Amino acid sequence: MFQISFGEEGAVLVEGRLDAAQAPQAQEVLDQVIATCVLDLGKLEYISSAGLGVLLRTHKRLTGAGESLKLINVNGHINNIFMYSGFDRLFDIQRADPPQ
């Protein structure tokens, strides 16, 4: 199950599993973003390289226009993938609060 939608305050909400089958849907939505944008990954359970590619392409396009993509509420698993991929040095990333 994968969902991507625009939230009330302009953030893009991403939920579920962003795998190679869902990446085109995510790309289609993010291609509509033309200014600095917050991507709320609080409900993202899984991301593969296909999903990373969507984020990278979007961030590069926005950065080229003087804008950027900020990733918030990133859980531990997803953050590990970002670190292995070097995304922690490319994106502004805000980790999720640890569970109480």
Next chain:
Amino acid sequence: MQQQFGRSLNELTNIVTFTDQFFAQHDIDLSLRYIVDLCVEELFVNMITYNTETRADILIEMNPHEHSVEVCLTDFDVERFDPREIKPVDVNVPLAQRTPGGLGLYLVLKMADSIHYEYSNRTSKISFITERK
């Protein structure tokens, strides 16, 4: 536990269901789940993307061990491709020079504890092991 899957991205959902069953049936430590999911998807997608000379299903086998999981993906009637021989991705280059290509197998090589490759009679078999930390 083993199952064959067609050469389509739509099979990823069925692979997740298969993995769900394997983890539940063998009471596998869930800390291994993310790495298994990621490595299986990356290897499967790589096979269906680049091994286009065959229409044969891909066989996925999962075997439990005391502190680890072994997963094998077998692709039939294809050319040799050893993922361990790929050129490493430089994840330290600036954004302008980064491209998404190659990241999938790079992640498999980084995250799996060991990877084994066999090629015989046009059959390509990639195995990986992930261990409980």
